[in-house]
Amino acid sequence: MRDLRDLTRYRKKLIHHRTSEQNRIHKILQDANIKLTSVLSDIFGVSGRRILEAILNGEKIETDGLRKMVDWRTKASITDIASAINGRIRRHHRDMLRYHWEHMGYLEETIEELEKQIDQLLSPYRKEVELLDGIPGVNKAAAATFIAEMGVDMSVFKSAKHLASWAGVSPGNYESAGKKTSKTTQGNKALKTIAVECVLATSRQNNRIASHRKSITKRQGMKGRIASAHVLLTIAYNILKTGEPYHELRSNYLEEKQMNKELKMIEYLKKKGYTIPPSEQQTA
Incomplete structure (x- = not known):
């Protein structure tokens, strides 16, 4: 159990580090006027990774090539994506992107290894x-x-x-x-x-x-x-x-609980001799 705790806590830290690297990549893309985030909901998804790898390699991305990179489920049009990646990327941007990209890849490999060890300990x-x-x-x-x-x-x-x-x-x-x-x-x-x-x-x-x-x-x-x-x-x-599985209560159970509480209070007051106006009973 102590080993499992060490692994899950370390996995959490590595996930935070990966998120930090992704944020740095976001920042460099913005600095290079590449607006991928405006056309892709997740630039680290299938389509985004293919495009980023092409940018890192200094490839000239044509419309036909872009169409092969973009997953068919992507909602944005090829024209919009092509316009978004038409920035002013310099050699410095590519170098910095590569540092963060490689570190992110290393973190993802390590997280994957941790997942396997965690899965074994959870047997x-x-x-x-x-x-x-x-x-x-x-x-x-x-x-x-x-x-x-x-x-x-x-x-x-x-x-x-x-x-x-x-x-x-x-x-x-x-x-x-x-x-x-x-x-x-x-x-x-x-x-x-x-x-x-x-x-x-x-x-x-x-x-x-x-x-x-x-x-x-x-x-x-x-x-x-x-x-x-x-x-x-x-x-x-x-x-x-x-050892019993979770059973879902109704989403409005809080309102029903409060209503039942108020009804019980009304009944209690009636037994004590109080008169409850009909309007208040209907509200309850």
Whole structure:
């Protein structure tokens, strides 16, 4: 488990380094007035890599050659792409691009090797990986990080709240000079980061976690992602503890929960002898 933790953390660092190199390539292309990003959603996809390699090699890209480089699924027209790569690239630009390109290639090869080692170490935990992979926003890479950071034996945590607190996604309760704050503790940085990333991955989805984040974000802004990370870790805890797969609640479960809460309150007040106006009952 310690070996797995070392590998997943190192993989995360290398991915950050690769992103940095990609950003540097973006900057050099902009400096050379090559606007590939305006016509390709990902310049490091199939089409983008072919074009970049041709630029690095100093090739003169004609329309026919460009048509062979561009994948058939690319939405931009050949004319628009040709116009975007018609910049002012100099020898210096090509040299710098080559340095970053080769380093990026080295990082990608290393990440691939790490993936193989991680996959081997996860062999005893295939069931747990599949269970965690079923949670919205969690893929197999994220599942590997969850297992590496918190293990698969949930008996080491007294409850899901203890796990959330250990990960640093539980609000604190501090008071100083009469002022209260709910700032979270630092916790396990790697686990906290991957939990938040998984939450953000559900942004365009329609599920419990996405609904929870949107609901909290409306009231508390950026705190919504931390609160939802708490929910996600609670789900992961219960799944690993019980061995039961994730079951999706309705995306509007929060609204239904609040409505049921209000209806119970109305019934309680009625039993106590209070009269509830019909308009308020209909709102509830």
